[in-house]
Amino acid sequence: MTVSVRQVEHLSPDEYADVVALIDAAASADGVRPLDEQATIDLRGDAPDTTHLLGSVDDTVVGYARLHRSDGTAGGDVVVHPTHRRHGIGRALVDELLAAAAGQALAVWAHGPHPDAAKIAADTGFEAARELWRMRRDLALPFPDFPVPEGITIRTFRPGEDDEAFLAVNAKAFAEHPEQGRWRQPELDARLAEPWFDPAGFFVADRDGQFVGYHWTKVHEPPVRGEAPDARAGEVYVLGLDPAAQAGGLGKALLVAGLRSLRDRGLPVVMLYAESDNDKAIKLYEKLGFDHVDTDVRYRHPGTASLS
DSSP: OOOEEEEESSOOHHHHHHHHHHHHHHHHHHSSOSSOHHHHHHHHTTOTTEEEEEEEETTEEEEEEEEEEETTEEEEEEEEOGGGTTSSHHHHHHHHHHHHHTTSOEEEEEOSOOHHHHHHHHHTTOEEEEEEEEEEEETTSOOOOOOOOTTEEEEEOOTTTSHHHHHHHHHHHTTTOTTGGGOOHHHHHHHHTSTTOOGGGEEEEEETTEEEEEEEEEEEOSSOTTSOTTOOEEEEEEEEEOGGGOTTSHHHHHHHHHHHHHHHTTOSEEEEEEETTOHHHHHHHHHTTOEEEEEEEEEEEOOHHHHO
16 A cells, blocks of 8 residues: 655645544544644634645545744644554654654644554654643532632623733633643634634623633534534533732632533533643542543653754
8 A cells, every 4th residue: 555645735625525524433433533623723714824634545645743933832633534553653643743844843632542643653652741631521510519709790701892801811720831821812713713702601700890800611513522413512611810809719619610511511420621631620620520531642852853
């Protein structure tokens, strides 16, 4: 089997359709989508600093990789069609990703515990550098009573009016986060334009008229990772506080307000993603009834420049 890999800066309509079909096939086989939200947005749009790699056999696209460069580092994703795995396609795409990264450190996500991803990572000089836990809770379970702190009003998000305040608090809350803290207006606009966006599920905490925290929830339509084929699920999409407002139980009150809203919308379960080393957050989620169900792994290659 001869694999050819070509790079394009922009996907044509036919190439986009081929990649979407490939991603859907992989998601159906693995029970988890191989691309995260940002990669999916980049796939659909004209994303700057992004290169698409198409792996083909007999002119049929059977593998896809995405390379995104930002602030001196490179990030990527790799997916191979389920019927074409273990034929060297994944390795060929990873080798091309490393070459395209041109010596930069390269990080690649593996969504779910996929043994092929771990093997290719080990064979090509990547090491596991970060783990993201997916946690899940039955919404039929009772909620603890976390009162809203005195002086705080919880309302819903106002698109256009709250954008600047949200981005300011988000940047403070996630100043050390490699992705979330970098959001600017284009990243927010892309999500506000998504079909799933509903301001009724985006809760804002005000203190004396000042935006000090938020809990943005999301509803997933089937198929949902780890759930029955026809099941819907909610998600604690992002929960953030201005560091000056962290004391007093505001985070807990916002979290429960969002969970109750998801339950009231008829959703049976809720999930969230948490950094595996964020002990404080994980303890809170476990106290609220969340269980760790699976893990995404980010593999990192130091880059050829550091090895010379």
